[in-house]
Amino acid sequence: MYSFEPTEEQKMLIDTVARYAHSNLRPASHDADEEGQLPINLIKKGWELGVLQASTPEIYGGFGEHSSVTGVLAAEEMAWGDLAGSLAVMTPGLFALPILFAGSEDQKNEHLPPIVEGDWSPFTAAIIEPRYDYDPNELKTIATVDGDSFLLSGEKSYVPFAQEAKNLIVYASLNGQTQGFIVQNGLAGICIGEPQKLLGIHALPVYSIKFDGVRIPSKNRLGGGNGHDFSPILAANWLATSALALGVSKAAMEYAIDYAKDRDVFGVKVAQKQSIAFMLAEMATELEAIRVLTWEAAWMMDTGKVDGYKEAYLAYTGAADMAMMVTDRAVQILGGHGYIREHPVEKWMREGRGFAMLSGMAII
Amino acid sequence: MIEFEAPKPITQQSFVLKTVAENMMRPVSRYFDENEHQIPWDYINFMHMAMKATGAGSLAPKEAPKKDAEGKERPRIGYQMLAFMLEMLSWGDVGIYLCTPGGGLGAAAVQANGTPEQNVKFLTRFGEEKPAFGAMAMTESQAGSDTSAIRTTAVLDQEKNQWILNGEKIFVTGGQKSLEEGNGLVVVWATIDLTAGRAGMRPFVIEAGTPGIQVTKLEHKMGIRASDTASLVLQDCRVPYENILGSPEVVQEKTTTGFKGAMATFDATRPLIGATAVGVARATLELLKELLAQQGITIRYGLPRQKLTSIERDVIDMEVMLRSSWLLVIKAVWMADNRKSNPKEASMSKVRGGDIVTKITQKAVEIMGPLGYSRDLLLEKWFRDAKISDIYEGTGQINRLIVARNILGYSGRDLR
Numbered sequence: 001m002y003s004f005e006p007t008e009e010q011k012m013l014i015d016t017v018a019r020y021a022h023s024n025l026r027p028a029s030h031d032a033d034e035e036g037q038l039p040i041n042l043i044k045k046g047w048e049l050g051v052l053q054a055s056t057p058e059i060y061g062g063f064g065e066h067s068s069v070t071g072v073l074a075a076e077e078m079a080w081g082d083l084a085g086s087l088a089v090m091t092p093g094l095f096a097l098p099i100l101f102a103g104s105e106d107q108k109n110e111h112l113p114p115i116v117e118g119d120w121s122p123f124t125a126a127i128i129e130p131r132y133d134y135d136p137n138e139l140k141t142i143a144t145v146d147g148d149s150f151l152l153s154g155e156k157s158y159v160p161f162a163q164e165a166k167n168l169i170v171y172a173s174l175n176g177q178t179q180g181f182i183v184q185n186g187l188a189g190i191c192i193g194e195p196q197k198l199l200g201i202h203a204l205p206v207y208s209i210k211f212d213g214v215r216i217p218s219k220n221r222l223g224g225g226n227g228h229d230f231s232p233i234l235a236a237n238w239l240a241t242s243a244l245a246l247g248v249s250k251a252a253m254e255y256a257i258d259y260a261k262d263r264d265v266f267g268v269k270v271a272q273k274q275s276i277a278f279m280l281a282e283m284a285t286e287l288e289a290i291r292v293l294t295w296e297a298a299w300m301m302d303t304g305k306v307d308g309y310k311e312a313y314l315a316y317t318g319a320a321d322m323a324m325m326v327t328d329r330a331v332q333i334l335g336g337h338g339y340i341r342e343h344p345v346e347k348w349m350r351e352g353r354g355f356a357m358l359s360g361m362a363i364i
Numbered sequence: 365m366i367e368f369e370a371p372k373p374i375t376q377q378s379f380v381l382k383t384v385a386e387n388m389m390r391p392v393s394r395y396f397d398e399n400e401h402q403i404p405w406d407y408i409n410f411m412h413m414a415m416k417a418t419g420a421g422s423l424a425p426k427e428a429p430k431k432d433a434e435g436k437e438r439p440r441i442g443y444q445m446l447a448f449m450l451e452m453l454s455w456g457d458v459g460i461y462l463c464t465p466g467g468g469l470g471a472a473a474v475q476a477n478g479t480p481e482q483n484v485k486f487l488t489r490f491g492e493e494k495p496a497f498g499a500m501a502m503t504e505s506q507a508g509s510d511t512s513a514i515r516t517t518a519v520l521d522q523e524k525n526q527w528i529l530n531g532e533k534i535f536v537t538g539g540q541k542s543l544e545e546g547n548g549l550v551v552v553w554a555t556i557d558l559t560a561g562r563a564g565m566r567p568f569v570i571e572a573g574t575p576g577i578q579v580t581k582l583e584h585k586m587g588i589r590a591s592d593t594a595s596l597v598l599q600d601c602r603v604p605y606e607n608i609l610g611s612p613e614v615v616q617e618k619t620t621t622g623f624k625g626a627m628a629t630f631d632a633t634r635p636l637i638g639a640t641a642v643g644v645a646r647a648t649l650e651l652l653k654e655l656l657a658q659q660g661i662t663i664r665y666g667l668p669r670q671k672l673t674s675i676e677r678d679v680i681d682m683e684v685m686l687r688s689s690w691l692l693v694i695k696a697v698w699m700a701d702n703r704k705s706n707p708k709e710a711s712m713s714k715v716r717g718g719d720i721v722t723k724i725t726q727k728a729v730e731i732m733g734p735l736g737y738s739r740d741l742l743l744e745k746w747f748r749d750a751k752i753s754d755i756y757e758g759t760g761q762i763n764r765l766i767v768a769r770n771i772l773g774y775s776g777r778d779l780r
Contacts, residue, residue, distance in 0.1 A: 001439060002698050007365045069366050135668050234666070261772060272779050277768035278761070284771045285712045289688035292695055296368045296687075303369075310665045311687070317669065318684035356669055 004292070010070055016049055017077040021247075025081025032203035033347055038088050046078070046089035047120035056100060061113035066100060068236065068298035071364030072243040076291075079247025083351045084203035086244060090362045091160045095123035095169055097363045098180055098233050104224035107182065111167070122161035125169040125180075126209055127237075127360040130157040136171070136178060136234055136360065141211060143172040143181060150174070150181060150221065152189075152214040158361055162192050162207035169222065170211065171230075178230040180222030189214035200350035206361075233363070235301055235309050238316035240362035242294045245323035245355040246287065252330035252348040253283045259334050259343075276333055283326045290315065290322045298364075320356035327352030368691075371441055374448050381449060384410070385456025393457045396590035397745050401582055403545065404460050404590055412465045412495035443632070443697035447639040451690070454643025458749050461640065462591035465546075466490050468538055469633060470498025470569075473551040476629040477567050477609040485606075486569050489547050496572075499542040500629075501533035501552045501596055509762045511553070512562040516598060518554040520605070527568060527608060529554050529576070529601040537756065539594030540579050548572045551609070552598065562620045567609040576601030587748030631707050634714040634757055635696035641717030641753035642690045645724045648746045649682050652728045655735070678727055685720040692716055708770035711763040718754030718763075725750040 006014065024045055032038050051074045056062025078086040096115050099107050115123055129140055141154025152172050162168065162185075169180045183190075193208040222228050257280060260271035270276050297315040300308035327349040331338035338345045370378075388407050396404055453461035467474070467490045474486050489496050507513035516531025529552060533539075542548035549571045557564035570577055581595035653663065656675065663679050664672070672680065692713040699706035725747040729736035736743045754760045769779050 001367060001369060001371050001441075002444060002694055003365055003367050004695050004698060005366065010366075133668070133671055135671055137666060231666075257772060271772050272774070274765070274768075274779075277772065277774075277779055278764045280771060281715070281764040281767035284708075284767060285692075285716050288695075288709075288712055289692050289716055290684075292691035293684070293688040295366055296691055299366060299368050313665050314680070314684045314687060317680055318688060320669075321681075321684075 004295075006069075006073060010073055013049075013051070013054070013070065014073050014077050017051065017074045018080070020046055020049055021078050021081025025078065025085045028085065029082035029347075030341075030344060032082065032084060034202075034341070036202045037205075038085055038203045042085060043088045044120045046085065047092075049089075051078075052090075052093050052096060053116050056096070056112060056116045060100070060108055061116035066097075068239055068301045068364055069295065072239055072294055072298045075240055075243035075362070075364055076247040076250065079244040080251045081247075082203075083244060083248050084201040086247070087160060087201065087204050087362055089120070090240070092120065092123045093363050094125035094160070094361070095165075095167060097236065098125065098169055098222060099182070101232055101236065102180070102223045102228035106219075107222070107224070111182070121166065122164040123167055124159055124161050124165040125171070125360075125363075126156035126159040126162070127171040128156065128158040128357075130155060130208060134357075136237075137230070139171060139173040139178055141170070141172040143174040143179065143216075145218075146215070148218050150216045150218060152181060152183070152211040152216060155208065155210050157196060157208040158198075158206050158358070159209055160204055160206050160361060162209055163195075163205065174221075174227070177227070178234075179227050180230070180233070181216050182220040182222060183214065183216055187214050187216075198354070200347065200354050201358075231309050232301070235297075235312040236363045237359045238312040239294065239298050239301065240364040241355050241359040242290070242297070242312075242315045242319035243364060244362060245319040245352075246291050246294060248348050248351050248355075249283075249287050249323045249326040252327045252345055252352070253280070253287060255343075255345055255348075256280065256283070256330040256333040259337075270333075279329050279333060283329055286322045287326060290318045293318055316355075316359060323352040323355045370448070371444075373441065374445055377445060378448055378452055380414075381452040381456075384414075385452055389453070389456030389460050393460070393742060393745065394739075396457070396460060397587075398589075400584060400589040401592060402590075403541065404463055407460055408463055408465050408495050415466060416491055440701040440703075443635075443700040444694065447636060447693055447697045450636050450639040451643040451646070451693075454640040455647045456643075457590070458640055458644050459588040459590035461643075462537060462588055463541065465495035465497055467498035467549075468542075469500035469629070470542065470549050470551045472633050473500050473567055473629050474498075474569065474609060476632060479610070482569075482606070482609060486549060486571075489549070492547070494546050496546040497538050497541040497548040499536050499538040499548070499550045499594075501536045501539065501550050503535040504532060505534055509759055512565065514553060514555055514565065515558070516552065516554040517558065518556050518566060518568060518608075520556075521602070524602075525605045526602045527605065529568060529570070529598045529603065531598050532580075533596040533598070534581075535583070535756075536594045536596055538592060539596055540582060540592040543570075543572050543577065543579055543594075543596070546572065550577070550596065552577075552596075565620075568603055569607040569609065570598075570601065570603055571607075574601060574603060586751060587745065588752055627707075630758060631710045632700060634710040634763070635693050635700070635706075637753055637757045638689065638693040638696070638713035638717030641721040641750070642686065642693060644746050644750050644753070645682075645686050645689070645717075645721040648721075648725050648728045648743060648750075649679070649686055651741070651743065652682075652731060653679065655732060655741075675731060678731060682720075682724045682727060685716075685724060689713070689716045689720045708767055711758070711766040711770075714758065715760055715763045715767060718760045721750040721753050 053062045054064040055066040143150045165185050170183045189212040191210040196206050263270045294315040297311040300311050330345040331349045518527045518529050542550050552568050555564035578597050579594050580597045583593040696709040696713040728743050729747050
């Protein structure tokens with residue numbers, strides 16, 4: 001059957017996340033971006049909503065089963081409040097979810113319960129590389145076998161909370177295949193750079209990291225001896241990015257609608273002008289189209305459909321374009337006011353540009 | 365629960381219709397494009413027989429939901445079945461699909477506006493032995509999207525209890541077949557009060573063979589050439605009183621029920637136009653990928669955008685447009701099946717369907733270069749066929765207006 005109706009449980013989760021996004025994230029959003037910092041209590045409160053915990057089975061310390069559809073629904077709601085805040089809340093998932101998807105039983109038992117049962121604490125992952133032709137399937141960070149170890153060498157960027165993180169997953173090319181490696185922070189050969197300054201998401205601390213022959217025990221290869229299939233992890237990255245793009249775009253569209261209905265021009269509201277109304281209609285249509293595409297991709301991943309990987313990629317590509325279009329138009333509809341930082345739309349537009357390259361900073 | 369699994373009756377139907385599309389439409393696609401106004405009878409007779417046997421293709425009537433063995437209500441999927449059917453047949457050939465026998469838009473108008481008795485009286489004919497056609501006549505030379513500007517009049521002759529209709533209708537899809545090929549009907553929108561605007565609009569059923577209505581012209585079109593687009597002249601055309609659609613109490617009062625009925629018809633039919641648009645777009649994209657593969661060009665999904673070739677980017681963008689538009693259609697018809705109000709979603713699916721099919725067909729012709737522009741391939745035909753999706757059943761602009769009013773909470777007066 002086809003259905004576009006979330007389950008009762010999903011609706012409850014969406015409501016909870018929406019309340020947090022509305023009452024906590026959104027009010028903190030502007031100052032966090034200006035100051036380049038998120039209040040730690042804000043992140044902790046988001047963590048306590050239990051989105052990741054509800055995606056982790058009981059035996060690993062959680063209280064539910066993983067569902068990409070649920071993840072997508074929750075991430076859209078949260079990103080409506082604030083993108084950097086959402087990414088921060090979701091950061092431990094960058095470490096935990098790949099282990100849940102692809103880790104060996106030992107890895108799951110060792111790493112998942114402390115994260116899932118505890119307060120928010122920084123666990124992260126390093127995948128993006130500072131190159132124009134960065135490609136998650138053709139990484140330039142290399143893993144080589146050396147006796148009972150792997151040696152990691154290369155450079156990563158956009159790693160959230162790298163400075164504070166206890167452990168991280170580092171993705172590297174092993175014989176041409178992308179593989180994850182569980183890495184303890186602070187090992188010899190790891191050099192973490194200064195916080196990176198980006199076009200958007202100012203409030204999220206992200207770092208570059210250099211790996212110079214970092215020695216990892218071979219049991220730390222994600223999935224154990226035979227490693228793992230990288231594609232579901234990549235698809236989960238795409239889905240997360242897509243869902244976050246939906247949330248930011250929805251926020252921008254709603255703000256533009258409210259503004260246009262309030263702003264007087266030539267004796268009517270500016271929303272009553274077709275040039276503005278048509279822009280809004282196209283924004284809403286595009287947003288809804290990419291939302292159902294993202295839902296379908298998530299559903300495909302959950303049900304193990306062979307086309308899930310391709311569909312998730314399409315959703316991500318579509319979402320990146322859609323977010324740029326919608327956030328750009330939101331600024332345009334506010335006109336000069338849209339360019340002023342007192343209004344949030346310019347921030348959303350800076351974030352909107354990011355989705356095309358930020359896949360890898362969140363996972364669902 | 366959010367899910368995207370096509371129900372079994374739909375996958376079975378799609379399997380059969382794909383065979384029809386491949387064997388009865390594609391081989392004659394070019395012929396009926398180049399021989400405008402010839403009628404594809406082989407297709408029509410086959411479809412009539414098949415639809416009679418299976419009950420496929422009827423617009424989900426207002427019946428109670430079916431129950432399964434345990435007495436639990438089975439979900440309604442009538443509109444979803446129809447959307448899948450139209451998508452597949454338009455994948456075959458949208459011009460020929462428009463010649464499909466059955467009630468078409470005429471029956472949709474009867475269902476949206478008629479009483480149960482009128483439904484029986486006017487729709488039974490479509491299940492009889494010989495194929496029959498239905499059409500809807502709204503547009504006039506001075507009234508396109510602004511339907512309230514229609515000038516065709518209906519005057520009640522109280523003595524004979526008949527309506528007398530006078531006026532001229534244009535752009536009636538299937539108008540010729542409805543009136544001249546079998547026992548069909550046309551739903552004509554006319555005004556009972558020229559000064560009343562929308563409040564005067566009423567739908568009237570005119571059955572084939574009624575004196576006073578005549579097909580005066582068949583248009584020569586850019587595409588969908590297999591389908592006739594007729595001008596109809598009504599000259600003292602008399603129909604029985606009961607041929608006005610709707611209950612007798614409301615038909616005489618000057619309310620906008622009639623206009624709203626027209627709009628309700630569109631809520632049901634617009635996603636279906638979206639479905640036909642998606643069908644043409646899918647045909648185009650599939651052929652394009654096949655032709656590219658013959659040239660050794662395959663699409664590498666999963667690459668960062670900046671590493672893709674220009675053709676790969678185009679094709680991937682086309683796939684995003686196609687898939688997401690199809691899902692918008694499914695959502696709109698799913699809402700209709702579940703009796704959820706869907707004017708916003710219906711118009712969204714129509715807006716985007718019209719948009720993406722024009723973009724995809726334009727791009728496909730461009731990508732194939734001189735081959736794309738040649739009539740050796742069907743790409744140029746689909747380019748011509750596509751454009752109508754952005755025009756009929758409400759232009760892309762009118763549907764944007766509807767979406768905008770919905771998201772802004774505006775009436776037609778707030779946002780003109």
